[in-house]
Amino acid sequence: MATLVLLRHGESEWNAKGLFTGWVDVTLSTAGEEEARRGGRLLLDTGLRPDVVHTSVLTRAIQTANIALGAADLLWLPVSRTWRLNERHYGALQGKDKAQTREEFGDEQFTLWRRSYDVPPPPLPDDDEYSQAGDARYGGLPPELLPRTECLKDVVGRMLPYWYDSIVPDLAAGHTVLVVAHGNSLRALVKHLDGVSDEAIAKLNIPTGIPLRYELDSSFKPVVAGGEYLDPDAAKAAIEAVANQGR
Numbered sequence: 001m002a003t004l005v006l007l008r009h010g011e012s013e014w015n016a017k018g019l020f021t022g023w024v025d026v027t028l029s030t031a032g033e034e035e036a037r038r039g040g041r042l043l044l045d046t047g048l049r050p051d052v053v054h055t056s057v058l059t060r061a062i063q064t065a066n067i068a069l070g071a072a073d074l075l076w077l078p079v080s081r082t083w084r085l086n087e088r089h090y091g092a093l094q095g096k097d098k099a100q101t102r103e104e105f106g107d108e109q110f111t112l113w114r115r116s117y118d119v120p121p122p123p124l125p126d127d128d129e130y131s132q133a134g135d136a137r138y139g140g141l142p143p144e145l146l147p148r149t150e151c152l153k154d155v156v157g158r159m160l161p162y163w164y165d166s167i168v169p170d171l172a173a174g175h176t177v178l179v180v181a182h183g184n185s186l187r188a189l190v191k192h193l194d195g196v197s198d199e200a201i202a203k204l205n206i207p208t209g210i211p212l213r214y215e216l217d218s219s220f221k222p223v224v225a226g227g228e229y230l231d232p233d234a235a236k237a238a239i240e241a242v243a244n245q246g247r
């Protein structure tokens, strides 16, 4: 048996403003910092002690990991960072207001772009103010791997190599692993773990700042489907709020 804990970053400045964010590197809001602290305290209070941490290379996930680990008195843990755990690249929607996008393109198109498994938004031009084309943190990536847009299926495709090559070996070594990432990169991981269908994943949302614990069997599959949020009541309300964004 191995233990995996998933934590979505706390509310970001752009979550608070209702903007599509994707790879734009925004920071946590004050409420998001508090959510990250609460996440760390939940780990401490439930006696769930990670041994290693994996995050994306986006500031909001790194801040969340630092704040949560600080609250759990675990700032010394080893941390690995990878672009493969980044939020979904939201293409031409990055920087756009969710409610305005829904009004302009209609509910069907909005929901298709936001939650369908395999329909990406239009690509983001490299000269757009919200492009990551010149961002130093991706300088070491082969250019063909740097996305200009992604659907969830693309995120599953770029996240899984990291799951198999870096996270599974930690689990196999007996470590309790904490993954601090994003709404859609965690949806991609949950889809893989729980074998969620392409249709059903559209309805699955991840709340900010509430640790989700999975016990995994020897094949690294969940013993209990869907795992267990450390604060189930708070998670229920927060999941609803994510589902209703832009409405």
Ligand SMILES: O=C(O)[C@@H](CO)OP(=O)(O)O
Pocket: 015, 019, 020, 021, 022, 023, 087, 088, 090, 114, 183, 184, 242, 245
């Ligand atoms: O804007 C984004 O990058 C994501 C997560 O905040 O939004 P959504 O939940 O709409 O996919």
